[in-house]
Amino acid sequence: MKAKVYVTIKENVLDPQGNAVQGALHSLGFGEVAKVRIGKFMEVELDTADRGQAERQLKEMCEKLLANTVVEDYRFELEG
Amino acid sequence: MKAKVYVTIKENVLDPQGNAVQGALHSLGFGEVAKVRIGKFMEVELDTADRGQAERQLKEMCEKLLANTVVEDYRFELEG
Numbered sequence: 001m002k003a004k005v006y007v008t009i010k011e012n013v014l015d016p017q018g019n020a021v022q023g024a025l026h027s028l029g030f031g032e033v034a035k036v037r038i039g040k041f042m043e044v045e046l047d048t049a050d051r052g053q054a055e056r057q058l059k060e061m062c063e064k065l066l067a068n069t070v071v072e073d074y075r076f077e078l079e080g
Numbered sequence: 081m082k083a084k085v086y087v088t089i090k091e092n093v094l095d096p097q098g099n100a101v102q103g104a105l106h107s108l109g110f111g112e113v114a115k116v117r118i119g120k121f122m123e124v125e126l127d128t129a130d131r132g133q134a135e136r137q138l139k140e141m142c143e144k145l146l147a148n149t150v151v152e153d154y155r156f157e158l159e160g
Contacts, residue, residue, distance in 0.1 A: 045115035
């Protein structure tokens with residue numbers, strides 16, 4: 001079973017990496033760029049066919065390792 | 081106009097960060113994790129209402145800065 005995990009910085013937390021990329025885009029002539037926020041996109045393959053189990057495990061993985069829930073939000077989608 | 085940009089490592093390119101995360105997940109007891117690939121997820125706000133222009137600009141931004149097209153693929157979605 002495949003999952004897609006999205007980890008994003010919480011709305012009220014500063015994103016210096018995003019600000020740097022926004023500045024670089026402005027320097028390259030993309031003046032219309034009003035905001036950039038950078039997060040992570042992870043593809044995880046699980047050796048299980050049990051959807052409920054996969055969801056429970058993904059939630060636990062996100063809480064324990066994949067996201068820092070103090071400053072980041074996460075969500076995931078299961079495929080197939 | 082808001083866009084979501086996904087940058088992923090090409091299928092035939094090694095992903096040491098993904099392998100490290102997979103190893104860490106195994107150490108935490110998630111033995112079912114068969115594969116992890118890590119990419120980037122970017123939210124970009126553009127000060128334009130012209131969808132065609134936004135698409136052209138996003139493509140150019142990805143080619144020039146957001147993705148390294150030698151080893152990474154990208155795709156984006158425009159909202160609203």
